[in-house]
Amino acid sequence: MKLTQEQIEQFWAEGYLFFPEAFAEEEIAILRDEAERIYATDRKEVWREKTGAPRTAFAAHTYNEAFRILGTHPRLIEPLEQIFGEPLYMHQFKINAKAAFEGDVWQWHQDYGTWARDDGMPEPRAMNIAVFMDEVMPINGPLMLIPRSHKAGVFEAGHDLETTSYPLWTLDKETVTRLAKEGGIVAPTGKPGSVLMFHGNLVHGSAPNITPYPRRIVYLTLCAVSNYIRKPTRPEWIAHQDFTPITPVPDDALLRCARNHYQTAAE
Amino acid sequence: MKLTQEQIEQFWAEGYLFFPEAFAEEEIAILRDEAERIYATDRKEVWREKTGAPRTAFAAHTYNEAFRILGTHPRLIEPLEQIFGEPLYMHQFKINAKAAFEGDVWQWHQDYGTWARDDGMPEPRAMNIAVFMDEVMPINGPLMLIPRSHKAGVFEAGHDLETTSYPLWTLDKETVTRLAKEGGIVAPTGKPGSVLMFHGNLVHGSAPNITPYPRRIVYLTLCAVSNYIRKPTRPEWIAHQDFTPITPVPDDALLRCARNHYQTAAE
Numbered sequence: 001m002k003l004t005q006e007q008i009e010q011f012w013a014e015g016y017l018f019f020p021e022a023f024a025e026e027e028i029a030i031l032r033d034e035a036e037r038i039y040a041t042d043r044k045e046v047w048r049e050k051t052g053a054p055r056t057a058f059a060a061h062t063y064n065e066a067f068r069i070l071g072t073h074p075r076l077i078e079p080l081e082q083i084f085g086e087p088l089y090m091h092q093f094k095i096n097a098k099a100a101f102e103g104d105v106w107q108w109h110q111d112y113g114t115w116a117r118d119d120g121m122p123e124p125r126a127m128n129i130a131v132f133m134d135e136v137m138p139i140n141g142p143l144m145l146i147p148r149s150h151k152a153g154v155f156e157a158g159h160d161l162e163t164t165s166y167p168l169w170t171l172d173k174e175t176v177t178r179l180a181k182e183g184g185i186v187a188p189t190g191k192p193g194s195v196l197m198f199h200g201n202l203v204h205g206s207a208p209n210i211t212p213y214p215r216r217i218v219y220l221t222l223c224a225v226s227n228y229i230r231k232p233t234r235p236e237w238i239a240h241q242d243f244t245p246i247t248p249v250p251d252d253a254l255l256r257c258a259r260n261h262y263q264t265a266a267e
Numbered sequence: 268m269k270l271t272q273e274q275i276e277q278f279w280a281e282g283y284l285f286f287p288e289a290f291a292e293e294e295i296a297i298l299r300d301e302a303e304r305i306y307a308t309d310r311k312e313v314w315r316e317k318t319g320a321p322r323t324a325f326a327a328h329t330y331n332e333a334f335r336i337l338g339t340h341p342r343l344i345e346p347l348e349q350i351f352g353e354p355l356y357m358h359q360f361k362i363n364a365k366a367a368f369e370g371d372v373w374q375w376h377q378d379y380g381t382w383a384r385d386d387g388m389p390e391p392r393a394m395n396i397a398v399f400m401d402e403v404m405p406i407n408g409p410l411m412l413i414p415r416s417h418k419a420g421v422f423e424a425g426h427d428l429e430t431t432s433y434p435l436w437t438l439d440k441e442t443v444t445r446l447a448k449e450g451g452i453v454a455p456t457g458k459p460g461s462v463l464m465f466h467g468n469l470v471h472g473s474a475p476n477i478t479p480y481p482r483r484i485v486y487l488t489l490c491a492v493s494n495y496i497r498k499p500t501r502p503e504w505i506a507h508q509d510f511t512p513i514t515p516v517p518d519d520a521l522l523r524c525a526r527n528h529y530q531t532a533a534e
Contacts, residue, residue, distance in 0.1 A: 211447070
């Protein structure tokens with residue numbers, strides 16, 4: 001997937017781009033199934049809400065074939081290579097559950113704030129690209145973004161160790177209020193397979209999910225290879241230290257994996 | 268305001284009716300101002316979130332003139348008189364804040380479940396009519412309703428004394444999931460002054476509000492006079508025991524109150 005010049009300009013202006021249904025249902029179904037298998041395990045990479053419901057699973061691309069393919073997929077890798085103008089490595093890989101009824105809040109934050117403070121990443125030349133595994137609706141805790149909030153660098157933040165099981169550098173209310181006054185708040189919604197990419201400094205958050213509808217999203221954090229992290233403080237499976245450039249797989253690799261998987265299962 | 272036959276049929280079929288901008292901005296502005304004055308007091312009727320932000324203020328119609336008028340307003344009283352076919356009294360009166368950043372969850376529940384269990388109300392012949400004081404958006408914790416969930420009576424519920432500062436009889440996940448499968452979930456949104464009325468057995472809830480946009484709603488709980496509560500266990504200012512039928516004020520009473528108020532203030 002290649003971005004047009006217009007899309008690239010829109011990305012730098014607004015801080016995000018949204019691609020409805022970039023993946024087919026057949027490609028996403030296997031990811032959902034595999035995510036559930038992963039959430040059901042008690043490996044250290046699976047973090048839970050205070051209720052015990054899954055919150056996030058780290059590094060699935062290192063221990064699951066379908067997610068390994070997703071982590072090297074050209075529809076995700078190529079647009080970010082265009083943005084950064086160089087090869088990428090995988091800085092972080094998360095499957096966020098936002099489970100039905102129990103998915104808890106992600107307070108307002110900038111991703112790069114954490115990557116800089118906790119991992120020693122030199123520049124905001126890394127970003128998240130999100131793949132919706134479920135339909136994201138206005139009511140099931142959609143990701144909320146503050147457009148244009150990526151333009152003023154890293155804001156001061158407090159280390160929130162209390163609200164949820166996931167430590168996060170979060171912004172104060174005054175900053176969020178001011179940024180929302182300037183840029184508004186958007187909450188891109190769409191079918192499974194939709195893709196959202198957003199700048200590492202774009203302020204975002206999401207409310208809890210109290211509906212019966214889970215809202216699972218895979219986040220690839222792709223970093224320009226030259227921007228590799230200098231001072232890691234987090235475990236390798238949270239902030240990776242393998243800086244090998246990613247070579248994209250063929251565009252149909254995930255589809256073939258899915259067909260092969262279910263065919264084998266049916267035999 | 269009188270309901271048409273079609274609206275009455277729709278109410279019984281779906282369990283709710285929504286009236287965008289039933290009140291003018293001039294009528295709502297005074298309510299917002301007065302609500303803030305009330306929230307700033309430390310009277311017993313004002314309950315707070317765990318953070319200290321206001322959560323709800325009870326019985327404002329008994330100690331504030333603008334809310335007294337709202338509590339007898341024909342645009343709210345007349346439709347419910349039509350539904351119940353008899354005069355009404357005020358069972359409960361709440362100003363729910365759902366404050367910016369801090370407004371917490373209301374778990375899935377039926378109002379009549381609480382009125383029956385806690386107040387000894389004989390029949391579900393009472394209901395809430397909500398007046399939006401702020402714009403209710405998809406992102407600031409809108410009220411979510413499960414259409415048609417009012418048709419099966421009162422569901423079993425557990426007494427939730429933990430989640431928030433407000434004790435509530437809440438439904439289990441299996442029941443909510445089943446009802447949502449049948450009826451879906453709607454979240455009516457709209458400008459300040461919009462009005463939402465919903466059946467006492469309609470299942471509803473709302474997620475926390477993490478946005479900078481407050482979402483204040485006034486709830487009048489109007490009860491058919493013959494259906495007065497038999498076994499009150501809650502204080503009189505939560506579940507009223509004055510069963511006097513409400514006589515509606517003229518339709519322009521709130522407008523005149525607002526104009527008078529701001530004119531006097533300007534003099």
